[in-house]
Amino acid sequence: MNAREYLEILHVAERLKDTPRHCTTTKRRTESVAEHSWRISLMAFLLKHEFEDVDINKVVDMCLIHDLGECFTGDIPTFIKTDSDREVEDSLLNRWVKTLPEELSGEIANLYKEMDAQETKEAKLYKSLDKLEALIQHNESPIDTWSENEYELNKTYAFDTVSFSEWLTDLRKAILEDTLDKIEKEGHG
Template sequence: MDDDSIAGRLAFLRAAEALKHTLRSGHTSNGRPESTAEHSWRLCLLALAFEDGLAGLDLLRVLKLCIVHDLAEAIHGDIPAPMQQDPAAKSAQERQDLAVLTAPLDAPLRAHFLALWEEYEAGATPEARAVKAMDKLETILQHNQGANPPDFDYGFNLDYGQRHTAAHPLFARVRALLDEETRARMRS
């Protein structure tokens, strides 16, 4: 690997650092707003924790998809799901932002990251569909665990990502348990 490739990768990593301070709508258990980087990390951990229930999937590909699925948020931030009015516009903006973020990378690595994101976005493979489901489950888990503001809409969890989580028996069962937690949070 030449110095230009190394420098480009370091520039990319510096830009991706923005995910550490890109905030999401949920809060951590101590009440601090959660970052996109924290969400992506726990999404990877969730995939590892349920690896034995993901027979037939390429775990390395699953982890790669987990890591890149929200990379574009380093540019324009996270749009909370309840505020996403136009999924096509959101997708187009993220595609554009990812192109900007990955611009310093050498062409093969840039193409690899962009292809992973496109795979996730399209739900084109069993791995991408699993990551989409786990992304929804991790979000609901965080909403239920977080010390959220008093006006936090827990009811949103009950419909959020249903079509993704219903597509696999493991995810449907995890979802059922998380929905029970959501209802308990709504009652408290």
Template sequence: MNESILLDFMSLCERLKCNTRHSWTSTGRHESVAEHSWRLCVFAWLMKEQFPELDIERVMMLCLFHDLGEAVTGDVPCFEKGEEDCLKEENALEAIAEMLPETYCQELKGMFKEISENCTPEARLFHALDKMEAVIQHNEAPVSTWLPLEHELQLTYGTSQAEDFPFTKSLRERIRQDSLNKMAEEKH
């Protein structure tokens, strides 16, 4: 890969540090897309013992690159994201992959396709972890940062994705209970 392509791609990735998500951190600032992706990779790495039959490095790669399109489109919260937003992000992912030499381009496109089709156990685990990480982040932030609709989302978001594996199903229930506890504490 030549230096210009490498530096252009790195510059594009830097935008993920600047683009914020709807989520807040425990210290009261908006989380960046890059921070979400990084912690999602850590979450996947921590699943090694729970999923010895899966390619956890592959799951981590899906985590690392899944929101790359948001370097171009910015983050749109799940409860606001429509068909047009999904199409914009899909087009951004295609253009981003096309920036790279053929082998990197095809590898990225393969990951984007795997995420989109959700046809491998690795992709299904990625989706469960991605949703749960967002709920965990909300649980860590003050309830005052939650929108009214997020009280229900904290109890339901990612539940269907977590159903694919006994461990993620159990973990999602634990996270749901943490949300209920946080909401009860806030009322007092």
């Protein structure tokens, strides 16, 4: 890959810095997709001693690239994203990935294939962290920024995704405790 190709990839990825997510930060600022991707990458890195049978570097790679399709479509919250939305995002992403230098294109395409199949421990860990980070961020954001359906989602979301791991199930339970405490303290219980 030459310097110009490298810069072009970075220019596309930079869009995620300006792509807002549904969540807000503790101080009420709308979170960007790039911030979400950074934190799930950090979450994966921090788990390298908890999941020694998992290729954490691969999980970090998955976390870093998982929302690149949103460079082209923006973020659509999971609870309103349709199959049609997913098809459009996947199509635009795949078209872009094919334009990348050959050594990257194949590697990224293979990562997406593995992530979509959800058969490996690495793919399952990435997907769990993706979902858990959203729950953690909701617990950190002011409760008046939550949409009505998020009270129930924060209680039920991702338990099925983390069920392959006792450690992640314990984390999900701890997140639920935080959710219930927040709802109760804010008078929404």
